[in-house]
Ligand SMILES: Nc1ncnc2c1ncn2[C@@H]1O[C@H](COP(=O)(O)OP(=O)(O)OP(=O)(O)O)[C@@H](O)[C@H]1O
């Protein structure tokens with residue numbers, strides 16, 4: 809990724825399985841993990857490992873996310889990869905337990921909306 813080459817399904821598998829195993833171990837205890845889980849199939853894989861898992865999709869426009877990425881220092885991911893990330897993204901579908909929250913407002917507002925949305929599930 810630091811060289812501008814996007815990951816593929818095979819690259820992501822071990823990462824998704826590590827997250828799925830962790831989430832399974834948290835059953836009944838709770839926990840939060842961040843993961844791009846861009847495709848429906850990736851989320852299916854996570855749900856298969858950890859059936860109670862719910863998703864919080866942080867949504868934003870390409871322009872806003874590109875501007876924030878460009879402003880951060882020392883991160884491995886270049887903004888060159890953003891188009892492939894959006895091309896790969898499959899948003900949450902109606903039958904998936906989860907909520908989408910816009911990342912444009914201040915972090916405290918995002919957190920408030922996330923908590924409210926997750927409580928309603
Ligand atoms: N609500 C916000 N308002 C303003 N700036 C924000 C907000 N959320 C994040 N940022 C800024 O956007 C940039 C990217 O955010 P952050 O690194 O948290 O994203 P991320 O998705 O966790 O990144 P990655 O997973 O690629 O490491 C950072 O510079 C961060 O300070």
Ligand SMILES: O=C(O)[C@H](O)[C@@H](O)[C@H](O)[C@H](O)CO
Pocket residue numbers: 814815820843844845846885893
């Ligand atoms: O599956 C992927 O392509 C990666 O996980 C990316 O989504 C980034 O690593 C993530 O955005 C954090 O920078």
